[in-house]
Amino acid sequence: MKRQLAIAAALLGALIGSAPSASAAGPDHWTAAGTSYTDSLGGGQGLASRADGSLLYRGLLDIPLDLRIGGWNHVGDPDVARGYTFDAYQGADTATAKLFAVTTPAGKRYDYVHPLDPGEKVNNSFAAVSPDEQWLVSGEWGDQNRLQVFPAPLLNPATPAAGGTLPQAGQISLDRPVRDIQGCDFVTGTRLVCASDDASGELFPQSRPLLQVDLAHPLDGGPVTGTVTSLFGLEQRSICTGAFEAEGVDYAPRTGTLRTEVIPPGVCAVATTVYAYHRS
Numbered sequence: 001m002k003r004q005l006a007i008a009a010a011l012l013g014a015l016i017g018s019a020p021s022a023s024a025a026g027p028d029h030w031t032a033a034g035t036s037y038t039d040s041l042g043g044g045q046g047l048a049s050r051a052d053g054s055l056l057y058r059g060l061l062d063i064p065l066d067l068r069i070g071g072w073n074h075v076g077d078p079d080v081a082r083g084y085t086f087d088a089y090q091g092a093d094t095a096t097a098k099l100f101a102v103t104t105p106a107g108k109r110y111d112y113v114h115p116l117d118p119g120e121k122v123n124n125s126f127a128a129v130s131p132d133e134q135w136l137v138s139g140e141w142g143d144q145n146r147l148q149v150f151p152a153p154l155l156n157p158a159t160p161a162a163g164g165t166l167p168q169a170g171q172i173s174l175d176r177p178v179r180d181i182q183g184c185d186f187v188t189g190t191r192l193v194c195a196s197d198d199a200s201g202e203l204f205p206q207s208r209p210l211l212q213v214d215l216a217h218p219l220d221g222g223p224v225t226g227t228v229t230s231l232f233g234l235e236q237r238s239i240c241t242g243a244f245e246a247e248g249v250d251y252a253p254r255t256g257t258l259r260t261e262v263i264p265p266g267v268c269a270v271a272t273t274v275y276a277y278h279r280s
Helices: 002-018 065-069 266-270
Strands: 030-039 046-049 055-058 079-081 084-090 097-103 109-115 135-138 143-151 172-179 181-188 191-196 209-215 224-233 245-252 257-263 271-279
Touching: 030 257, 046 079, 046 181, 046 257, 097 135, 143 181, 172 191, 172 209, 191 245, 191 257, 266 271
Parallel strands: 046 245, 172 224, 181 245
Antiparallel strands: 030 271, 046 055, 079 084, 084 097, 097 109, 135 143, 143 172, 181 191, 191 209, 209 224, 245 257, 257 271
């Protein structure tokens, strides 16, 4: 009997060991599911879905006056978790810190400042909260081989309860470089989608690609590797001609809807196009 149990355990272990990981399962496939529009000044920097299905938009007009006076002149792609809104702010090119602001369901805002680590860029393009609500992912501009990870302010007990200094945790090391990431969001605990504003075709064949990042394991505060796959080029349709700009991205678990934002060129830039997708 002991021998039979040992054989059974070995077979079970082999089956578990051979089960495909999230990254081995292959990339998601998305089908266009509609187009909508939002005012660029009030919503062209990013969007996030709430639990009730409504959408939160962010634009330059949404920066609170006290933060603007304090030098925080850019707001990135936001996220919403457990009713808390997470915003990513950056200042001038000479700034020595970046800011994450968290607004509670009751409307109280708490500010968390992250002093720049050696070699860290000032950019703070987005905030993406992990599905377990314990970790906050953000990113820098230009060519990068990483995404940054922080304890999720307020939701992670390791953070101060009423704002303060926010240290960086173990980062996501990417297996290939990415460029000009404007927003990311979690699809599962080990899979993110990220919008790139890179139109060069140098790193990926598509112009302004939507990227999938598969993590080796769920975030736990330590280092983790991420495998990058280009899914498709973001749509760039407009009656105006010129350079488009990729912006925020959101995945709504409640409906399975993926949304991306693209600002059209020229005078058409007053309205941001929001493209919706469903898994095919």
